[in-house]
Amino acid sequence: MLACANGWNNTVVAARLDVGRDTVRRWRTRFLRDRLDGLPDEPRPGVPRTITDAQVEEVVVRTVEETPPAGTHWSKRELAKVVGTSPASVLRIWHVFGPQPWRTATFKISQDPFPIDKIRDVVGLYLAPPANAVVFAVDEKPQIVCHER
Known part of the structure; x- marks a missing residue:
């Protein structure tokens, strides 16, 4: 606008x-018709x-912080029963947030007391990167011991 x-x-x-000219025309028409009220997406x-967002959060939290009572890691079916969603929904959430509990060689249960806040921060950087900023990512590799500098 x-x-x-x-x-x-x-x-x-x-x-x-x-963007396409039709997109610009559509937004201009909405703004002329409704002024600022026309700008939010329909x-x-x-x-x-x-x-719900609470169910999404519960899937992520349980995946990265807990193990099931009779197993080493969650399956999509077990977790779906506990959370009250479908196995397909659990799988979609895993694909979006990235935990892979079935990969025992690389997947670790988080000991962090606030993993969801950190996940949101990192995902937010990818979805809406700040303008004119440089972002550095450091992987601390907790399972590797450094013997020399």
């Missing part, structure tokens, strides 16, 4: 923002979400 307010036409705005079509 700011680019349009500077007098640029839909074609120029679309090219500068790398609800998406399709089936409404059935899994």
Whole structure:
């Protein structure tokens, strides 16, 4: 909207923002019709979400902090029964957040008291990287012992 307010036409705005002209036209029309109330994104079509944020958090927390009573790691079916979702939902959450409890050679239960906050911070950097910032990632490899500097 700011680019349009500077007098640029839909074609120029679309090219500068790398979107289609129809997208620019649609947003301009919504802004002219509803002003600022037209700027938030409209609800998406399709089936409404059935899994809650609390269930997503519970899947991630249980995966990285606990083991099942009779096993070494969670299976998607066991965890789905405990949390009250489908095995497909558990698998989708694992794919989004990245824990792989079946990989015993590399997967470790987190001893961190606040793993979810840190996961959100890291995922947030990927989804919305800060402008003009440099981000360094350091993997401390807790299972490797350093004998020399």
